[in-house]
Amino acid sequence: MRRISYRSGLVRGRRAGSAFGALAGTALGILLGLVTIATVAAVAVGNSDAPTPDVVDGAHVPPLLTLPSEPITLRYAIVCPPPGGDLESGAPCDGSGDVYVRPGQAGRFTKLALRRGDDAREGRYFVDVPASIASSPTGFSYYAILRNNATGTSITLPAAGAAAPQLSLPLARPVSLDLPEHVFGAGRRATERVVAAPWGRRVGEAGLSGGRQVGFAGPSTFDVTADGTIVLLDQVNGRLQRWAPGARAASPVRIDVSEAIAELSVGPDGAAYVLQPAPRAGGAPELWSFGPLGNLLGRTTLSDRTWGAMRMGPEGPEVQQLPSEQWMPVRAQGRLLDPLAQTRGGRAGRTVSGGREVVVLRTGAYELRLALVGAGRILSGWRIVGATPLGEVQLAEPLGTRMVVVFKTYTEDQDEFVVLVLDGTGIVKSFSLPSAQWAEAAPLSRFRLHGTSLLQLGSTAQGMFIDRFELEERE
Amino acid sequence: MRTRSLGAPAPAVAFVASFLLALSLTAAKMARAAFQDTCNYARPQLTYTMTRDGGQTYTNVARYEGYQWGGGCWNNDDVDSSPNDPPQTFSRGEGADCSGLVFKTWKESEHPAAGGRYHWDKSRNVHGPYTAQAFRDGDGEPNYRVIKSYVYVMDGFASSGHVGLVFFRATSGADQIVEAKGEAYGTNMWTRSYRSDSSYDGIGRYGWTS
Numbered sequence: 154m155r156r157i158s159y160r161s162g163l164v165r166g167r168r169a170g171s172a173f174g175a176l177a178g179t180a181l182g183i184l185l186g187l188v189t190i191a192t193v194a195a196v197a198v199g200n201s202d203a204p205t206p207d208v209v210d211g212a213h214v215p216p217l218l219t220l221p222s223e224p225i226t227l228r229y230a231i232v233c234p235p236p237g238g239d240l241e242s243g244a245p246c247d248g249s250g251d252v253y254v255r256p257g258q259a260g261r262f263t264k265l266a267l268r269r270g271d272d273a274r275e276g277r278y279f280v281d282v283p284a285s286i287a288s289s290p291t292g293f294s295y296y297a298i299l300r301n302n303a304t305g306t307s308i309t310l311p312a313a314g315a316a317a318p319q320l321s322l323p324l325a326r327p328v329s330l331d332l333p334e335h336v337f338g339a340g341r342r343a344t345e346r347v348v349a350a351p352w353g354r355r356v357g358e359a360g361l362s363g364g365r366q367v368g369f370a371g372p373s374t375f376d377v378t379a380d381g382t383i384v385l386l387d388q389v390n391g392r393l394q395r396w397a398p399g400a401r402a403a404s405p406v407r408i409d410v411s412e413a414i415a416e417l418s419v420g421p422d423g424a425a426y427v428l429q430p431a432p433r434a435g436g437a438p439e440l441w442s443f444g445p446l447g448n449l450l451g452r453t454t455l456s457d458r459t460w461g462a463m464r465m466g467p468e469g470p471e472v473q474q475l476p477s478e479q480w481m482p483v484r485a486q487g488r489l490l491d492p493l494a495q496t497r498g499g500r501a502g503r504t505v506s507g508g509r510e511v512v513v514l515r516t517g518a519y520e521l522r523l524a525l526v527g528a529g530r531i532l533s534g535w536r537i538v539g540a541t542p543l544g545e546v547q548l549a550e551p552l553g554t555r556m557v558v559v560f561k562t563y564t565e566d567q568d569e570f571v572v573l574v575l576d577g578t579g580i581v582k583s584f585s586l587p588s589a590q591w592a593e594a595a596p597l598s599r600f601r602l603h604g605t606s607l608l609q610l611g612s613t614a615q616g617m618f619i620d621r622f623e624l625e626e627r628e
Numbered sequence: 629m630r631t632r633s634l635g636a637p638a639p640a641v642a643f644v645a646s647f648l649l650a651l652s653l654t655a656a657k658m659a660r661a662a663f664q665d666t667c668n669y670a671r672p673q674l675t676y677t678m679t680r681d682g683g684q685t686y687t688n689v690a691r692y693e694g695y696q697w698g699g700g701c702w703n704n705d706d707v708d709s710s711p712n713d714p715p716q717t718f719s720r721g722e723g724a725d726c727s728g729l730v731f732k733t734w735k736e737s738e739h740p741a742a743g744g745r746y747h748w749d750k751s752r753n754v755h756g757p758y759t760a761q762a763f764r765d766g767d768g769e770p771n772y773r774v775i776k777s778y779v780y781v782m783d784g785f786a787s788s789g790h791v792g793l794v795f796f797r798a799t800s801g802a803d804q805i806v807e808a809k810g811e812a813y814g815t816n817m818w819t820r821s822y823r824s825d826s827s828y829d830g831i832g833r834y835g836w837t838s
Contacts, residue, residue, distance in 0.1 A: 210688060212796035212804065230781065230796055232684040240689045240704070241749055243675060243682035243735060243837075271838035273680040274780035276796070366716055367726075367789045367810060368827075413812045433814040435692045435706035461800055461819045475819065478799055515801030518777035542777045544824025545801035560801065561824035565776060568826040588826070596802050596821040 209233040209248075209308045210458075211299045212276065212476045217501050217514040218324045218522040218534070225287040225321070227252055228276035229267060229310070233301035245277060250299040252280050256289035258320060258529055267297070291530070292322040311477035312456050313496035319479070320501045320529075322512065324522055327534040328579055335541040337567045341584040343620035347608070348375075348383055348396050350403070351616035357403045359617045360389025361592060362412055371592030371612045375619060376419040376465070377603045383619055384425065386410075386417040393417075393425055393447070406447040416463045416595050418470045424450060426470045426484070428463050437492070440472070440483050456481060456492035462597035466504040473503070473597075480504070502526055511549045515560070518542045523549055523558055523575075535575055544568065548600040548607075555581060557607065557624065559600050561588070570600075572607060574624055582624065592617065662720035663709045667701035667753035672746035678735050678837050683782040684795060686733050687806040689750055690815045694723035695808045700732060701753040708814050715811045723815055724755070726791045729808045730763060730784060731756030733793060734833045736770055743769035745835055760791040764829050774830035776823050779803075783832045785822035791831070792822060 210232040216225055231248030234240050249269070253262035263286070267278040278299070286293050296318040300307040311319050350359040352371070363369040373386045381398040387405075389412045394403040408427065416428035423445045431438045437458055442450040457474035464471055469484030472495075479499035483490055490498070502510030502524075509532065514522040521543055524534040533556065537543075544561030547570065551557075556575045561568055562585075574582040589611030590599070601608045607622040694708030698718040703709070710721025724732065732754065735745040740757055748754060758768060764786035766773045774783055784793045785805070792807030795817055805820040822828040 210684075214797050214799055217799060230681060230684065232681055232688060234685065235682065241686055241747060243678040243686065243745070243747070245679045245681040246685065273836075273838075276781075277681055362812065363810070364716060365789065368787060411812060413809075414818075430813060430818065431692075431816050433692065433694065433708045433711060459804055459817050459819060461798060461802065473800070475798060475804055476796070514799050521801070542824075543801060545821045561821065563776070563824040563826065565829065566826050568824050590825065596819050597800055 209301045209306050211308050211310050213310055215319045215478050216321050217512050225282040227280050229278045230276040231299045236303055247302040249302055250297055252297045254295035256286050256293050257291035258294050294318040294320045311479050311499050316497050317499040324534045327536040330537045332539040335562045340587045344623040345621050347621050348619040356405050360387050362389045369592040371617050373414045374417050374595040374598035376417050377601050384419050388415055408443050408447045418463050418465045451489045453489040456495045471503050513546050513549050550602045663722040664720040667751050672748050675745050675747040678745045680782040683733050694814050695811050696721040696723040697725050700724050700728035700755040701751050713811050724808045726808045727758050727760050728755040730791050740768040760786050761788045763791050763831050770834050772832050774832040776830040779830040785828040786831045787827045
């Protein structure tokens with residue numbers, strides 16, 4: 154056979170020059186070994202470098218709720234390689250963009266070119282919305298296409314563009330509330346402590362990561378099921394822990410999550426949805442769903458690069474995604490949604506019962522605008538202005554005909570949470586709570602509302618706790 | 629069937645043996661190598677330009693490149709070349725730590741008395757003289773404390789143990805923060821509520837250009 158003949162010939166050739174061949178083989182072997190390992194080493198150690206990325210990133214804070222006759226300027230950051238491609242030069246990219254805007258939520262969009270300013274503190278690119286559109290009684294909807302002029306690459310905000318544009322609604326007759334200067338240290342005592350777990354790894358304890366030098370992180374967040382079971386995301390210990398109502402002992406379920414801070418929602422079927430931090434090797438964050446025994450049910454990738462919060466909506470979990478700055482469904486009709494489907498469901502507010510939405514806009518240093526929206530119009534609206542700076546909004550949720558809102562207020566060296574129960578006339582109830590955040594947790598998920606109970610995740614140097622505050626309680 | 633002579637080693641055997649020997653020797657050498665062997669120590673270049681959106685671009689390069697306690701160099705392949713380093717240990721891996729990222733993004737000098745702008749290539753291995761606490765204290769000629777409600781894009785928030793930069797604000801009142809967060813996180817962008825957290829202070833840097 155030809156193959157055997159070839160091998161035989163090769164053997165003959167080796168015999169003829171075996172001494173020289175051995176030396177040559179040795180030298181070649183060493184040489185090839187070094188070359189191969191050097192190549193592997195370069196890749197393994199990281200001497201490789203991708204070409205200048207042709208990416209565009211953007212950011213925008215949409216004016217979700219506007220006041221009558223308020224001038225509206227839309228500002229955008231466009232982030233991309235500067236001309237010449239030197240990513241480290243400190244120069245801005247050669248960007249441009251167009252905003253497509255229309256009154257209300259139907260009809261043709263008008264194209265407005267973004268102008269380039271000198272100030273990038275809140276976005277270098279801007280456009281003033283014409284008063285004829287900004288003052289529409291049905292609000293206005295819009296999206297933007299942001300470009301890197303050097304390459305033509307673009308990004309659309311929000312991600313689905315015309316298919317799910319950003320919506321801005323007029324807060325025509327809000328209930329206006331002026332909060333006096335906040336008095337720190339007068340926080341309300343909890344009705345009861347429903348969970349208390351010292352730091353540790355055993356069942357009933359909660360994991361703590363980090364250290365004194367870099368700060369500590371405890372359980373990311375928790376959720377509460379319809380029957381009142383508390384479900385804690387104890388990601389440092391790679392598990393969920395459940396406390397049934399009245400039960401003293403925790404019931405752990407091991408799940409495959411990283412120890413980094415994540416986000417949790419629990420569905421009515423007991424499935425736990427965990428929003429993992431962005432992967433370390435690029436790409437968008439992922440949502441993983443787990444069964445009651447900790448088995449992985451499914452996973453999907455988020456549309457956007459960053460998540461803000463996740464809450465359970467009537468159809469499934471919804472995630473506030475950025476830079477789109479929209480709440481997007483991640484599960485519908487019994488299945489997890491791919492990124493494209495998520496973007497097409499993007500909305501300004503998060504969905505609550507009855508097909509309504511809660512829209513929140515923290516604007517400036519002292520102001521919070523809040524609205525309950527139904528069928529594309531505002532059903533109830535509040536404008537809250539503090540004399541002390543306001544921080545992030547942790548919770549905004551209807552409670553019957555009322556609205557419960559929890560936000561942070563702060564000075565340079567103090568911070569507390571403020572709880573307001575609102576109705577159509579003003580404040581029904583208000584109190585403050587110590588921030589109790591010795592260990593870091595998910596940024597917007599320290600509170601949950603269960604019936605008339607407000608639940609707060611807190612921590613001290615000794616451990617974590619969940620306190621319950623009865624909102625209907627007489628003071 | 630012919631059988632092979634057992635005399636002098638055949639070239640193929642020598643080739644394979646030598647290859648494996650070279651492989652093992654180099655692998656042993658590699659075991660002691662680290663990502664920072666690929667970094668450089670070039671002198672920084674004084675530069676005029678330092679825009680806030682240029683800073684955003686700079687931090688975007690560092691995203692996904694990992695975290696290294698005490699570190700300060702990375703590439704741009706979106707892979708942490710030294711994952712799972714021991715926490716709070718300098719192991720010469722890829723990525724910056726929190727204060728190293730701020731130092732390089734803010735184009736600072738290694739000499740705190742110098743207030744100019746210095747172009748640091750991503751692969752330049754430098755951490756800078758500041759800890760998170762030093763940034764928090766406004767140490768160094770170009771640095772200062774900022775009232776928290778007036779912290780804007782590429783200003784930052786610093787605590788005694790951590791510092792991050794504002795990429796943009798958010799409708800929730802929280803911020804999109806770009807930061808070298810830790811070994812379990814790497815370097816990336818997250819929603820954070822540092823602004824309202826009393827353990828953090830606002831920090832800024834003089835000298836942004838338009």
